[in-house]
């Protein structure tokens with residue numbers, strides 16, 4: 338009994354009740370506790386939430402790149418196939434081929450010791466058994482596709498010879514080399530300045546329209562969400578707290594955290610040096626995480642019932658993890674559901 | 678690129694000149710003088726004979742003018758003649774150089790061939806039993822003096838297997854088999870510290886690189902761990918390893934002095950050892966200059982290797 342907004346067919350990617358733990362010096366920490374989301378083919382899903390809420394960990398978990406972390410519960414399904422805890426060998430056929438990723442920091446995300454051409458050729462040849470010459474042609478084509486001027490000449494450039502924006506374009510080219518069906522963009526423009534940011538986002542949008550690739554866009558920027566997203570997934574403290582269409586979420590946020598986020602997160606047109614309003618309080622430490630609603634320590638709507646354990650519930654046509662969704666809009670959950 | 682190499686070389690030569698000057702002064706401060714040591718056993722040596730010999734060797738001149746002669750000769754590539762047998766120092770050293778180079782190269786080979794795989798294994802399986810054992814051994818390898826390790830090897834091989842290294846040295850041209858058997862133990866004793874340093878450095882640099890963003894990118898594109906570790910991370914983690922190797926060459930050269938003595942290898946190490954005993958100043962200086970030149974040359978090559986590996990250094994070097 339999920340939200341009706343979901344398509345009837347099996348989505349491209351489905352993440353259900355995902356739990357992830359990391360082994361650290363002082364024991365294990367649970368970075369994800371109940372993450373649910375899905376992405377349909379060709380759809381743009383924005384993932385938002387404060388720093389440390391688990392957005393990147395979710396992306397890495399999907400790719401099986403958790404390093405010292407592991408999936409400790411839940412399920413990841415790709416194209417109908419359960420890939421939870423799949424072997425590295427199996428995941429290698431998915432990475433870059435079915436699901437690609439662009440990371441936040443283009444300055445450090447390319448190997449400084451190899452030319453960008455070499456890295457694109459490599460990306461293509463991992464999944465395509467073609468000659469170096471064919472792969473070269475593909476690489477030049479990709480550089481052209483992402484708007485690098487003089488692609489044949491730039492092929493021989495090293496990452497340090499490119500600007501940040503150009504490097505991120507090269508990252509995008511590498512991610513799209515094998516025509517993936519899902520592109521995860523983890524804050525792809527955070528490290529770039531504003532004009533370059535707009536260009537890179539326009540490029541991603543354009544490429545998405547041309548290739549029909551699904552997009553999971555992790556961002557802090559509600560302006561970007563409004564511009565690009567079909568649906569939005571809101572993270573808080575390792576959980577998904579609200580999911581809905583972009584219009585619904587932006588216009589009628591149900592979860593108090595989403596509302597606070599919309600007020601606090603700067604839009605792209607806000608000057609960067611301007612003091613940005615933050616949500617008062619801080620995310621509770623992992624060992625002090627409330628057992629009920631995790632937002633209870635900062636929520637202006639908090640009430641005694643908020644202490645009890647909760648799950649994502651269907652509220653006003655979307656999914657919300659809150660005992661007291663926004664009352665102003667008259668969509669208070671029926672009491673029966675609250676009690677259940 | 679050439680400019681870059683030239684600058685490193687010039688810098689190295691300046692350091693060498695400084696070192697040669699210091700050694701020139703210091704050896705004259707060591708108590709005992711060359712003439713008395715030479716004539717000590719001969720009965721009935723008169724003061725006149727001693728004075729005459731001192732004058733022959735030029736040791737009666739003021740130290741500054743002695744230094745002048747030395748620099749003058751050096752400028753023409755002449756290192757002077759030995760006090761001991763009056764043969765040209767260069768000839769004496771060149772006779773001995775091959776054995777030392779062979780020993781040094783074997784030690785480096787041993788260190789690299791074992792240190793690199795150990796370091797990689799340690800990094801890939803970090804915090805495993807293998808890693809912990811290797812890190813423990815590396816600390817030991819780095820702290821045990823090479824001559825002590827050599828004596829230990831000799832003793833235990835003799836005790837357990839009744840095997841001792843050959844006593845008579847044969848050059849590789851005379852008898853390659855015997856030569857290699859002879860070189861085996863000193864090369865291992867010399868290379869152990871190199872192996873340990875390389876393993877340690879490679880472990881830490883590889884671990885750092887394996888956690889870096891670009892490695893995550895390469896993994897995210899579906900590359901195999903073999904490509905990730907050997908091609909990308911391996912290449913990036915080589916730079917600090919080359920630095921260690923360059924410094925280790927210094928330790929190895931120093932170590933040859935004692936190990937050539939222990940194993941009766943007629944290399945530059947035993948030559949300088951004998952020369953110090955005799956206060957054969959020109960030979961000592963000649964050897965020091967050769968040792969220094971080798972060390973500097975190796976480190977210039979290491980600097981060039983950085984540029985070969987890392988385009989950022991290459992381009993910075995070219996524009997500077």
Ligand SMILES: Nc1ncnc2c1ncn2[C@@H]1O[C@H](COP(=O)(O)OP(=O)(O)OP(=O)(O)O)[C@@H](O)[C@H]1O
Nearest residue numbers: 359361366368387388389390391392393394395404
């Ligand atoms: N390798 C790791 N080892 C231990 N803890 C980790 C590791 N990676 C992430 N975490 C923890 O997981 C939590 C979620 O981190 P994540 O990087 O997903 O946040 P995020 O939502 O992407 O934040 P940001 O907006 O800052 O990128 C954080 O508390 C972080 O400390």
Ligand code: SF4
Nearest residue numbers: 630633636643659660
């Ligand atoms: S459950 Fe209660 S505390 Fe949590 S967000 Fe809703 S109103 Fe706030």
Ligand SMILES: [Mg+2]
Nearest residue numbers: 392393394523
């Ligand atoms: Mg992140």
